[in-house]
Amino acid sequence: MLIVQKYGGTSVGDVNRIKNVAYRIARAYDQGHKLVVVVSAMTGQTDRLIELAHQVSKEPDPRELDALLATGEQTSAALLTMTLKDIGYNATSLVAFQARIFTNNAFGKARIDKIDSPILQQELKKGNIVVVAGFQGIDSHGNITTLGRGGSDTTAVALAAALKADLCEVYTDVEGVFTADPRICRDAVKISRISYDEMMEIASLGAKVLQIRSVEFAKKYNVPVHVRSSFTEVEGTMVVKEEPEMEKIVVAAVTHDKNEARITITRVPDRPGIAAQIFEPIGEVGIVVDMIIQNTSAEGLTDVTFTVPKADFHQAMEITRNVASGIGAERVLGDEHIAKVSIIGVGMRSHSGVAAKMFSALAQAGINILMISTSEIKISCVMDEKLTEKATKVLHDAFILNKGLP
Amino acid sequence: MLIVQKYGGTSVGDVNRIKNVAYRIARAYDQGHKLVVVVSAMTGQTDRLIELAHQVSKEPDPRELDALLATGEQTSAALLTMTLKDIGYNATSLVAFQARIFTNNAFGKARIDKIDSPILQQELKKGNIVVVAGFQGIDSHGNITTLGRGGSDTTAVALAAALKADLCEVYTDVEGVFTADPRICRDAVKISRISYDEMMEIASLGAKVLQIRSVEFAKKYNVPVHVRSSFTEVEGTMVVKEEPEMEKIVVAAVTHDKNEARITITRVPDRPGIAAQIFEPIGEVGIVVDMIIQNTSAEGLTDVTFTVPKADFHQAMEITRNVASGIGAERVLGDEHIAKVSIIGVGMRSHSGVAAKMFSALAQAGINILMISTSEIKISCVMDEKLTEKATKVLHDAFILNKGLP
Numbered sequence: 143m144l145i146v147q148k149y150g151g152t153s154v155g156d157v158n159r160i161k162n163v164a165y166r167i168a169r170a171y172d173q174g175h176k177l178v179v180v181v182s183a184m185t186g187q188t189d190r191l192i193e194l195a196h197q198v199s200k201e202p203d204p205r206e207l208d209a210l211l212a213t214g215e216q217t218s219a220a221l222l223t224m225t226l227k228d229i230g231y232n233a234t235s236l237v238a239f240q241a242r243i244f245t246n247n248a249f250g251k252a253r254i255d256k257i258d259s260p261i262l263q264q265e266l267k268k269g270n271i272v273v274v275a276g277f278q279g280i281d282s283h284g285n286i287t288t289l290g291r292g293g294s295d296t297t298a299v300a301l302a303a304a305l306k307a308d309l310c311e312v313y314t315d316v317e318g319v320f321t322a323d324p325r326i327c328r329d330a331v332k333i334s335r336i337s338y339d340e341m342m343e344i345a346s347l348g349a350k351v352l353q354i355r356s357v358e359f360a361k362k363y364n365v366p367v368h369v370r371s372s373f374t375e376v377e378g379t380m381v382v383k384e385e386p387e388m389e390k391i392v393v394a395a396v397t398h399d400k401n402e403a404r405i406t407i408t409r410v411p412d413r414p415g416i417a418a419q420i421f422e423p424i425g426e427v428g429i430v431v432d433m434i435i436q437n438t439s440a441e442g443l444t445d446v447t448f449t450v451p452k453a454d455f456h457q458a459m460e461i462t463r464n465v466a467s468g469i470g471a472e473r474v475l476g477d478e479h480i481a482k483v484s485i486i487g488v489g490m491r492s493h494s495g496v497a498a499k500m501f502s503a504l505a506q507a508g509i510n511i512l513m514i515s516t517s518e519i520k521i522s523c524v525m526d527e528k529l530t531e532k533a534t535k536v537l538h539d540a541f542i543l544n545k546g547l548p
Numbered sequence: 549m550l551i552v553q554k555y556g557g558t559s560v561g562d563v564n565r566i567k568n569v570a571y572r573i574a575r576a577y578d579q580g581h582k583l584v585v586v587v588s589a590m591t592g593q594t595d596r597l598i599e600l601a602h603q604v605s606k607e608p609d610p611r612e613l614d615a616l617l618a619t620g621e622q623t624s625a626a627l628l629t630m631t632l633k634d635i636g637y638n639a640t641s642l643v644a645f646q647a648r649i650f651t652n653n654a655f656g657k658a659r660i661d662k663i664d665s666p667i668l669q670q671e672l673k674k675g676n677i678v679v680v681a682g683f684q685g686i687d688s689h690g691n692i693t694t695l696g697r698g699g700s701d702t703t704a705v706a707l708a709a710a711l712k713a714d715l716c717e718v719y720t721d722v723e724g725v726f727t728a729d730p731r732i733c734r735d736a737v738k739i740s741r742i743s744y745d746e747m748m749e750i751a752s753l754g755a756k757v758l759q760i761r762s763v764e765f766a767k768k769y770n771v772p773v774h775v776r777s778s779f780t781e782v783e784g785t786m787v788v789k790e791e792p793e794m795e796k797i798v799v800a801a802v803t804h805d806k807n808e809a810r811i812t813i814t815r816v817p818d819r820p821g822i823a824a825q826i827f828e829p830i831g832e833v834g835i836v837v838d839m840i841i842q843n844t845s846a847e848g849l850t851d852v853t854f855t856v857p858k859a860d861f862h863q864a865m866e867i868t869r870n871v872a873s874g875i876g877a878e879r880v881l882g883d884e885h886i887a888k889v890s891i892i893g894v895g896m897r898s899h900s901g902v903a904a905k906m907f908s909a910l911a912q913a914g915i916n917i918l919m920i921s922t923s924e925i926k927i928s929c930v931m932d933e934k935l936t937e938k939a940t941k942v943l944h945d946a947f948i949l950n951k952g953l954p
Contacts, residue, residue, distance in 0.1 A: 157600070228604060
């Protein structure tokens, strides 16, 4: 098999862990597999470099920041490759310009356009293990770009797609994807197979296990992704194309996310174009708005509520206050102490009453819902941050342990 | 003027020093110069990376070691460039593949073949400051190479040659080239102008101020090099083509080097090919022999003495012992506690009696000479390490302070 393996920062966090990873790669090689290995920067390295950048500049130039950050993965790729050679395996490290990982020029959040690597193909043909620095690319002018937090996942999946690999293994510090955060729910169990769509929702609703974009890529090119631990031998979670079996499970997982904050503008004049007036200035500074709720209008006035990442809360509040006074709204309320708890499952498509059961389970536990948002395969409720753990357990009990049928 | 500036590791050793360098560059830019800036890795960074490499492998793979080390200069280039942008100057960092610095594939000691950088030219044309990561190149297959210790000097001079720059300024932590090490000779003075040939001898005889290869490059392409301190404003030393004036000074500088060790093989059968038998196995493992002395033969037997870098002493002794027993020599003697003190000056060519005066000055000070080696413009004497300081002072007094005429 041709396998693309990806090792995250904690898996290559120090010299001993790098050696551990090298032996794991060696075992797979000895089993007869062709291997491409994608590595992240050693734990903490990216943060240290960002810290350095901020010491010389309050707003580091994005192009230069990417050139700086790319050194992290170059370092771990070179170290892992010399470790492999040291234990007698032929290996070669490649950084983005060598692996010809082309991206657009959106520094800090670049998207992979194309991977076209004759060197990589040649090295594989020679029977060598190829170690690729994750997280980075080059644009069409040869500038170094990076793919954003978790970008090495996307490097791995994109390489697997480009090379038509049989499997992409993502090694991380958890054993796979769980039905809920095991630190909160003792009853949480590892999911053995999950669909791309469910995984995308889980990734965007708070679980850090895979970068969302990597799952989009995997879905688009139908790359099977095995999420597993680099510290144990147990099987992890396979992320695959939706299978008929999966529909039978109503809720595959319960997630929670404490990284958003809520902003409400009260008594907004309800006229066409008002939403654009509110959200354009927020989008212009690069703040990503998640949920947006607008109540039915009464007396030509309405309330608009939305959520933004906690890190952007203060900036978003300032912009919103300006907008609010400009459009003649009453006031702006902010709340940083919220959490979003969600249930996810492709089974929701074919089962009715799921939302009702969710709301009733939360109500019985005395949990007040502040906002609701739904998609075809997920329902999210925003609540007071303090209730996160309670809500997660209640929903896990109701849907996962009891198999979720209303 | 088009100026290539090079800043060494201590000049960019921490965030404050990087800022200091940025302001220095800004001043030169404001004076109307076009600027290309070459940076080394921050002090200690290269050693830290080598240490990491040795933690994963006793003999790190040379290709991977170069890929690892090259991150040091990429880091400082990006940090310096974002500092420049932060204070309002347009700047762009380039690593080797972007600046198209092509070398041969001798990892760890690569030689620059060609620099061909349309990007660099474009950026200069736009009026931008270009910051180039020193010490690194790529070979014709796109592998990352490094140029060896002090390689950033060569990057700078090679860029100056390729761009036909008016001047190459090498900023370091000393104020220039001195007539002797000022830590030893209080009377040592800064040399204002020195020839390429003299500088090459000084660099190879112990002074660390410029990489030898950079001086060869400067001579070949006639690039004027200004060696000066990044911590003060005073003029340093200009390294230039030999000028008629220079011949009048017999000795330009006294240098000392404690980094060699001496090996003697006694009673070597004096037959053709014997020298090759001794030195081939030493050369094969990459040990560079400096001085070689063979006494006139007596009774068909001779003594052969040579010096090697101290770091290679034990390996060289082992090889030499094997060789000695193979060729039927008597014994092998080793001495790690030697020093080489040299006098250098293009004036030696036209002045006679310089060697005699050197030996007599040393003799009067009670210093025993163990080995002598000469070239057209230098005389080196090997002596007991403990006598280094004394010999340096005696020779500085005799030749520099007294203007050196015998």
